[in-house]
Amino acid sequence: MAKVFNWQLGREMEYPYPDAKPQRQIAMVFDTNKCIACQTCSMACKMTWTSGRGQEYMFWNNVETKPYGSYPTAWDVALLEKLGPQTWEEGVYTGKTIFEAADGKTEKVLGLLPTDEEWAHPNLGEDEIAGGNVPRGMHINELPHKVWFFYLPRICNHCSYPACLAACPRRAIYKRPEDGIVLIDQSRCRGYRECVKACPYGKSMFRPNQEVSNKCIGCYPKVEKGLQTQCVEQCIGKIRGQGWLSAGDPEVPRPEVPSAARADSKDARAASDDARAASEKVREDHPIDYLVRVRKIALPLYPQFGTQPNIYYIPPIHVPADYLHQIFGPGVEHAIETYKQAKDDETLKGLLLLFGSTPEIIERFEVAKGTARGWNGKGELVATIPLTEPLHVRDSRDAARGVVRLDVT
Ligand code: SF4
Ligand code: SF4
Ligand code: SF4
Ligand code: F3S
Numbered sequence: 200m201a202k203v204f205n206w207q208l209g210r211e212m213e214y215p216y217p218d219a220k221p222q223r224q225i226a227m228v229f230d231t232n233k234c235i236a237c238q239t240c241s242m243a244c245k246m247t248w249t250s251g252r253g254q255e256y257m258f259w260n261n262v263e264t265k266p267y268g269s270y271p272t273a274w275d276v277a278l279l280e281k282l283g284p285q286t287w288e289e290g291v292y293t294g295k296t297i298f299e300a301a302d303g304k305t306e307k308v309l310g311l312l313p314t315d316e317e318w319a320h321p322n323l324g325e326d327e328i329a330g331g332n333v334p335r336g337m338h339i340n341e342l343p344h345k346v347w348f349f350y351l352p353r354i355c356n357h358c359s360y361p362a363c364l365a366a367c368p369r370r371a372i373y374k375r376p377e378d379g380i381v382l383i384d385q386s387r388c389r390g391y392r393e394c395v396k397a398c399p400y401g402k403s404m405f406r407p408n409q410e411v412s413n414k415c416i417g418c419y420p421k422v423e424k425g426l427q428t429q430c431v432e433q434c435i436g437k438i439r440g441q442g443w444l445s446a447g448d449p450e451v452p453r454p455e456v457p458s459a460a461r462a463d464s465k466d467a468r469a470a471s472d473d474a475r476a477a478s479e480k481v482r483e484d485h486p487i488d489y490l491v492r493v494r495k496i497a498l499p500l501y502p503q504f505g506t507q508p509n510i511y512y513i514p515p516i517h518v519p520a521d522y523l524h525q526i527f528g529p530g531v532e533h534a535i536e537t538y539k540q541a542k543d544d545e546t547l548k549g550l551l552l553l554f555g556s557t558p559e560i561i562e563r564f565e566v567a568k569g570t571a572r573g574w575n576g577k578g579e580l581v582a583t584i585p586l587t588e589p590l591h592v593r594d595s596r597d598a599a600r601g602v603v604r605l606d607v608t
Contacts, residue, residue, distance in 0.1 A: 200298070203360060207502040207528070208292035213299050214505075215307050215365045224379035225357055225417055226444035226487045226509040227431065228497040230551065232516060232538070233438040234350040236262050236325070243433035244354075248416065253408035256318050259415040260430040262352045266522060267324035271313035274401035275501065275526075278311055285503040287529050296505025297362060297399055308362045308397040318404075330519075342517055349515040352438070354430060355402040355415035356500070356508030357381050363414070366397030379509065380417035388412055399504040425560050425576050437555025442487040442562060444509060446479045484563050486550055486573075487511075494547065496537045498527040513538055545569075549586055556582040 200213040244260040261270045269275060278297070286294045297309040330346040333339075339346070357374075361381045364372040371387035372394060374380070383394070383403070390410035394403040403414045418428035426432070431439040482488045490497045490511070497511035514523045516535050523531040541547040549571030550564055559581045561573035566586070573582035593607050 200303075205296075205360065205505060205507050207499050207507050208296070208505065209290045210292060212296050212360075212505050214360045215298070219374075219376075220359070220446055221374060221376045221379035223377075223443045224359065224446065224509055225422065226442060226491070226511065227354075228440045228487060228490050228511045228513065228554075229352055230438040230513040230554065231349055231351060232513060233436045234262065234352055235436050236264065236350040237435045238262055239433050239435045240352060240430035240439075243429040244415075247418075247429045249413070253406040254404075254413065256321075257404045257406075257413065258321050259402070259404075259413075260352065260354045261321055262350055263321075264325045264327060264348050265351045265526070266329050266348070267327040268322070268351075269324065270318075270321040271401045272317040272320060272323055274311075274313065274317075274399075278309070278399050278504075279501075279525075281309060281311070282503070285525070285528070290529055292503055292528075294503060296503065297397075298360075298365065298505055306366075306397075308366045310362070310366070310396040310399070312392065312396040313401060329522075343519045344517045347515075347518050349518055351500075351512075352430075353400065353402070353500070354510060355381065355398075355417070356400060356506065356510045357415075357417055358506035358508050360506050362397040362399055362504070362506050363394035363403045366393040367391065368393060375419070378417070378419070378422055380419050380422065381414070382416055382419070383412055383414055385411055385413075399501065399506065400508070422560070426558055427560055432558050434555055440486050440490070440550075440554045441560055442485060444487050444491060445481045445485070484565065486553065486561055486564050489546075489550060489564075494537055495530055496534045496547070498530050498534055501526060502528040545586065549584070552584045552586065553582055556584050 200215060201217040202211045203214045203218045205212050240260045241258050241262060245258065249257040249259060258270065263270055282300055300309040301307055328346050328348050333346055357380055361374060364374060364381060368391055369387055369389055371384045373382060373384065375382065388411040392405050392412060394412055395405050403412050406413050421428060427441045431441045481492045483493050497513050499508045499511055512527060514527050514531050514534050516539055520531055541551060546566045549566030553561060553564055553571050553573045557573060559575045561582060562576045563574040565572050569586050571584045571586065572580060575581045590608060593604060595607050596603050
């Protein structure tokens, strides 16, 4: 086992391979307060990537109702019970990760292999409430609510320390140096399913007719063109922002991009070095860095597992903090308080309004003079959103047409 630094845990931890951070790391922020469980994201992914035989049950993107929903069934509570309660001291995780809790002989990662039955009910627990009943006529006006649920959209986290990768005896799983997307090499995979057992998020899935495993591919053909993934672009609730997260720990060596074209060109190599240096700095003008590293409003899901997931969640403001602490770790109270103030915070409000405003990945944003703007990786302006929708009021009587309007705005 190597020692790697997991910033979400505030400490070093054991991992089977030495650290090899990508040139830049794909990351997303999901605002759980805005998700309406329409499942458009789930269907966008399914129609794009998993409509083949043997993939019928697969939802690389799923949306579950917390606390009772889960896909595969009980994926989180079953592992949490094995791992034991999480313990933190002043922002440092003092419990064991799934790598440290494994016996090291029969398994490299503490995991669970879901049964076919557990894969069969993606909507189990949907809209079930916690905290009591809602009698007819009940009015809910306090925060957090006594009765509550919330929707949790989930995809592969393209973890910095992927458990699936750590567990595969064939070394069929790799993390792309260009963007940190985690992929299963379908030609190397022999269907051992150690990855399915090891992924603590239930995001590696076995395809029985081909005897290989499949997982979310981060829509890499789109990402390579500077476009958002299908599940991000199609999100009806505009809850998702996609981009890059700075490394934040520049002492870790970065691998070269294994591209002959780039290696042949001195200019390209210099550009690659520049990109690497840039990826290490925290950027206040980058949407994901701003939300995760600067404002700390978006938190990882079950950080105690230790994979350093790269999908971040703005926690729901109506849910009791003790449950949120269990699911998102420390920092929940700060994130909720900051989010509640967003209506009076121009930069935060403007950035959240940029979610869902363009199919392109926004790499720089600015909020000024009542307008939020976003630029793509080429420096082109791709989104302009007013913080307040302009209101136009027309005369109720239209003299030119000789009619009276009922709707004047
Ligand atoms: Fe939630 Fe967006 Fe998915 Fe709809 S499309 S379920 S709003 S994440
Ligand atoms: Fe692997 Fe699971 Fe992490 Fe995805 S979420 S990279 S499948 S460990
Ligand atoms: Fe599916 Fe692409 Fe979203 Fe992954 S990133 S869940 S492959 S739509
Ligand atoms: Fe490896 Fe998973 Fe295939 S463990 S061999 S990638 S099924």
